[in-house]
Amino acid sequence: MSFKDKLLSSYIALEDYLEFDSPLHDIRNEAIKNFEEKGFPTKKDEAWKYTSLKSLLKPDYSVYSNKERNVELKNVRKYFLHEIDTYKLVFVDGVYSSFLSETTHDTLDVCLMSAALNKSKYKPVIEAYFNKTAKSDSLTSLNTAFTKEGAYIHIPAHKEVEKPIEIINFSTGNEDAIFLQPRNLIVVGENAHVQIIERHQSLSNNEVLTNSVTEIFAEKRAYVDYYKIQNDVSTASLIDNTYISQQRDTVCRVHTFSFGGKLVRNNLNYFQHGEHTDSTLKGITILEGKQHVDHNTLVHHTAPNCESHQDYKGLFAEASTGVFNGKIVVEKDAQKIDAFQQNNNILIDDKATINAKPQLEIFADDVKCSHGCTIGQFDEEALFYLRSRGIGLKESRALLMYAFANTVLESVKIPELKTRINKLIANKIGVSLGFEL
Amino acid sequence: MLKIKDLHAGLEGKDILQGINLDVKAGEVHAIMGPNGSGKSTLASVVAGKEEFDITKGEIDFNDEDITEMDPEERAHKGIFLSFQYPVEIPGVSVTNFIKTAINETRKSQGLEDMPASEMLKMIKDKAAMLEIDRKFLSRSLNEGFSGGEKKRNEIFQMAMLEPKLAILDETDSGLDIDALKVVANGVNKLKSEDNAVLLITHYQRLLDYIVPDYVHVLMDGKIVKSGTKELAYELEEKGYDWIKEEMV
Numbered sequence: 001m002s003f004k005d006k007l008l009s010s011y012i013a014l015e016d017y018l019e020f021d022s023p024l025h026d027i028r029n030e031a032i033k034n035f036e037e038k039g040f041p042t043k044k045d046e047a048w049k050y051t052s053l054k055s056l057l058k059p060d061y062s063v064y065s066n067k068e069r070n071v072e073l074k075n076v077r078k079y080f081l082h083e084i085d086t087y088k089l090v091f092v093d094g095v096y097s098s099f100l101s102e103t104t105h106d107t108l109d110v111c112l113m114s115a116a117l118n119k120s121k122y123k124p125v126i127e128a129y130f131n132k133t134a135k136s137d138s139l140t141s142l143n144t145a146f147t148k149e150g151a152y153i154h155i156p157a158h159k160e161v162e163k164p165i166e167i168i169n170f171s172t173g174n175e176d177a178i179f180l181q182p183r184n185l186i187v188v189g190e191n192a193h194v195q196i197i198e199r200h201q202s203l204s205n206n207e208v209l210t211n212s213v214t215e216i217f218a219e220k221r222a223y224v225d226y227y228k229i230q231n232d233v234s235t236a237s238l239i240d241n242t243y244i245s246q247q248r249d250t251v252c253r254v255h256t257f258s259f260g261g262k263l264v265r266n267n268l269n270y271f272q273h274g275e276h277t278d279s280t281l282k283g284i285t286i287l288e289g290k291q292h293v294d295h296n297t298l299v300h301h302t303a304p305n306c307e308s309h310q311d312y313k314g315l316f317a318e319a320s321t322g323v324f325n326g327k328i329v330v331e332k333d334a335q336k337i338d339a340f341q342q343n344n345n346i347l348i349d350d351k352a353t354i355n356a357k358p359q360l361e362i363f364a365d366d367v368k369c370s371h372g373c374t375i376g377q378f379d380e381e382a383l384f385y386l387r388s389r390g391i392g393l394k395e396s397r398a399l400l401m402y403a404f405a406n407t408v409l410e411s412v413k414i415p416e417l418k419t420r421i422n423k424l425i426a427n428k429i430g431v432s433l434g435f436e437l
Numbered sequence: 438m439l440k441i442k443d444l445h446a447g448l449e450g451k452d453i454l455q456g457i458n459l460d461v462k463a464g465e466v467h468a469i470m471g472p473n474g475s476g477k478s479t480l481a482s483v484v485a486g487k488e489e490f491d492i493t494k495g496e497i498d499f500n501d502e503d504i505t506e507m508d509p510e511e512r513a514h515k516g517i518f519l520s521f522q523y524p525v526e527i528p529g530v531s532v533t534n535f536i537k538t539a540i541n542e543t544r545k546s547q548g549l550e551d552m553p554a555s556e557m558l559k560m561i562k563d564k565a566a567m568l569e570i571d572r573k574f575l576s577r578s579l580n581e582g583f584s585g586g587e588k589k590r591n592e593i594f595q596m597a598m599l600e601p602k603l604a605i606l607d608e609t610d611s612g613l614d615i616d617a618l619k620v621v622a623n624g625v626n627k628l629k630s631e632d633n634a635v636l637l638i639t640h641y642q643r644l645l646d647y648i649v650p651d652y653v654h655v656l657m658d659g660k661i662v663k664s665g666t667k668e669l670a671y672e673l674e675e676k677g678y679d680w681i682k683e684e685m686v
């Protein structure tokens with residue numbers, strides 16, 4: 001049985017447990033139909049030309065894991081931003097871990113998708129926002145059909161959340177191979193501010209495939225800072241589908257740090273719905289071995305006087321592969337748009353590959369749209385400068401890699417997180433310098 | 438200290454240096470002058486170990502050791518320093534962190550422990566004061582957004598910190614106004630001793646008013662065509678380089 005068939009029959013089994021009369025059931029049915037028609041994307045799909053899911057679909061994944069797994073805090077503490085106080089939503093093999101989490105209902109809701117879907121007091125929010133973005137994407141539909149658990153975050157108007165919220169998905173390896181589909185809904189009210197950190201972490205070397213969907217809604221003047229840390233083990237793969245809907249005068253920034261995992265596909269989609277919105281997409285990708293990371297971004301400008309900034313840096317060693325496919329659409333009425341896209345890559349070894357493809361579709365006539373893409377090796381002059389000061393070749397390269405990636409780090413607003421990322425980069429590059437990067 | 442014997446070097450098959458002979462002893466200051474494209478910067482880079490250039494013939498000795506094939510970092514560890522004409526910008530790495538790394542990497546190569554933080558701090562403070570460098574400057578990213586003058590002053594600051602045996606100053610005077618030039622020259626003079634040497638690469642005589650050379654060499658078409666004392670520099674300033682060409686004919 002193919003994985004697709006297995007999923008389709010699992011859905012039938014799932015239906016027995018589900019809310020039958022709720023509108024949610026219709027949404028699920030529609031979604032599974034869409035997935036059934038389209039199936040998993042293949043390299044024939046233009047948007048998947050450089051990324052193949054074929055080998056990922058072979059293992060016999062367990063689709064449900066209903067038992068709450070025990071994970072000892074001392075073993076996983078390092079994956080939390082434990083230097084500071086945070087709200088935490090922790091899931092182990094797709095199941096909520098109350099022991100590791102720290103939720104709240106005090107003025108803001110940081111809680112569970114399962115609760116939000118089932119309790120009537122959340123009904124208006126679910127009806128207004130759930131699954132309102134990207135209904136046609138087959139992988140998103142697959143997630144929608146099976147939606148069960150994930151983060152539900154609702155920030156009321158004018159609330160500045162005083163500490164970051166961490167969403168962490170662990171997998172234990174209790175199953176030989178596990179398929180996880182977390183579903184997150186984040187609604188940020190008018191003039192509210194929030195910082196969110198998302199991480200997927202496997203605790204074993206068993207196969208993990210995650211198909212995650214996150215919907216973020218920013219009401220007018222809201223400010224959202226979202227950080228994705230992708231530093232998983234080499235047997236874990238992630239398809240991240242994130243949709244951001246921005247009303248007027250909002251600022252939404254997503255930083256994606258891709259250092260690990262077997263295959264990572266980031267579908268990051270921004271939809272601007274009002275004037276003076278600012279969308280920022282930044283990423284640092286550092287890969288080695290046979291790792292593959294694909295950044296597929298979309299910024300859809302529909303209103304005038306808006307900005308978007310994309311800055312993705314990639315360092316590719318050994319036989320790793322990177323893809324950057326950045327699409328910017330400017331609709332006819334979206335005049336005075338300032339859309340900027342930058343993608344710089346360094347290939348460290350001969351076998352490393354980067355496929356870069358900017359895509360601009362501009363229907364307005366008064367816009368500023370710029371994109372730049374570079375693929376290069378190390379700047380020999382810079383390398384000589386550092387070596388002439390007595391710094392060895394390996395350390396000099398590390399310094400240059402660090403300097404190269406640094407422009408992306410500048411805008412990280414949580415100092416402790418910035419330090420963490422610095423350390424991850426230093427660790428990834430594999431050197432210890434006379435100071436902490 | 439530095440002995441260059443019949444050095445031929447080039448880039449992509451093109452000969453730039455065509456038989457350089459130079460002997461710099463401890464305690465001496467040598468100036469290399471010459472028109473644009475004569476090979477001055479190439480000579481500086483080749484001595485510091487830039488791998489881009491092919492050495493086709495000849496030898497570079499440093500303190501009686503053949504360094505012709507040595508890596509740039511090893512040469513730095515042995516005490517060769519090059520002040521760059523165009524220092525490179527390194528975003529995200531502060532001047533202080535950079536110099537700490539450079540010093541401790543050099544110490545590591547000599548089997549020494551890292552310099553204690555307090556000692557490092559004091560040294561940074563003293564040398565920055567000597568070169569009239571503001572403390573805030575030291576926490577900025579290396580060369581990023583620095584003016585031409587700031588970059589050159591920063592080069593001399595690094596030299597002061599690393600205390601090289603041989604300092605090669607490649608066009609350190611270009612881009613400096615007269616006040617900055619005086620500060621930089623004053624710094625170099627203070628660092629000068631009987632145990633170290635300076636090789637000045639310059640286009641103009643102006644710098645030599647402040648750092649007085651023992652010897653002046655004229656480099657043309659990849660060869661040293663004339664050597665003399667500082668008076669030669671004045672003569673070049675007054676008459677240009679053409680008369681040397683005529684003299685050669």
